[in-house]
Amino acid sequence: MSSFGHPLSDVSAQSARLPHSNVVPGRACGTCTLCCKVAAVDEVSKQMGVWCPHCLRHGGCAIYDSRPPSCRAFHCQWMVEQGLGPEWKPDRAKFALARTEAGRRLTVLVDPGYPSAWRRSPYYENLKHWAEIGASRSPDLHLVDVMIGTRCIVILPDRDVEIGPLGPDEMIQVECRMTATGAVIEVQKAKRQ
Numbered sequence: 001m002s003s004f005g006h007p008l009s010d011v012s013a014q015s016a017r018l019p020h021s022n023v024v025p026g027r028a029c030g031t032c033t034l035c036c037k038v039a040a041v042d043e044v045s046k047q048m049g050v051w052c053p054h055c056l057r058h059g060g061c062a063i064y065d066s067r068p069p070s071c072r073a074f075h076c077q078w079m080v081e082q083g084l085g086p087e088w089k090p091d092r093a094k095f096a097l098a099r100t101e102a103g104r105r106l107t108v109l110v111d112p113g114y115p116s117a118w119r120r121s122p123y124y125e126n127l128k129h130w131a132e133i134g135a136s137r138s139p140d141l142h143l144v145d146v147m148i149g150t151r152c153i154v155i156l157p158d159r160d161v162e163i164g165p166l167g168p169d170e171m172i173q174v175e176c177r178m179t180a181t182g183a184v185i186e187v188q189k190a191k192r193q
C-alpha cells in the first residue's frame, strides 16, 4: 500500500529543494501568476484555489522582496520540464503541474474558475498516459491526482476516482490488489497517522 499526503505542505517542501538552475532555458513566468492562486502558501495563510492577498491585479507580488521562502523556490513543472510545450503554460492551460513526494506524485492544481480545464485535449489523454506509467511501477506506485481547491480526484488508468475534500490532516491511500481478472488499483481517503 502507498500513502500520499495532502499536497499543500509538500509542494512547499519539494519546491524548496528544487534548484533554480533546473528552469528550462528561455522559460519565465511572464504574465502568469496562477500558482499564487492554485497553490497553498502556509507562510501567508493562503489556502488552495484562492488568490493570495499579495498578488497584484495586473500580475506580480506586492511583497516580492520579502515573499516567503516557498514562493521564492517554487517552480511549476512547466518551468522545469523540457517536454511540456507552450500549451502547458499555466495561464493558458488554467492549471499548474506540481511534482511532490520525491517525484512519486504529480498533482494538477486546477484554477477553480476553470474546473474542467484538465479534462480538455491534449491534457486529459496525457494525464491518463502518465497515470498508466505510474501504475506500471507497482508496487511503488506513482500517483496522478487533481486538486480543484480542496477537492481531490485521483486519475487511474481505467477510471477517475472522486476523493472529495482533502484536508491537511488527510491522505490518499493507494493499494494494488490482485483479482481473478487481474490487478485492480483502489484508492481511498484516510486520516494521517
Ligand code: SF4
Residues within 6 Å of the ligand: 028, 029, 032, 033, 034, 035, 036, 074, 075, 076, 077, 078, 079, 090, 091, 096
Ligand atoms: S504557475 Fe508556473 S509559470 Fe505560472 S507563475 Fe507559477 S511558477 Fe510561474
Ligand code: SF4
Residues within 6 Å of the ligand: 035, 036, 037, 041, 044, 052, 053, 054, 055, 056, 060, 061, 062, 063, 064, 067, 068, 071
Ligand atoms: S506572497 Fe507573493 S509570490 Fe507568494 S503567493 Fe502571494 S503573491 Fe504569490
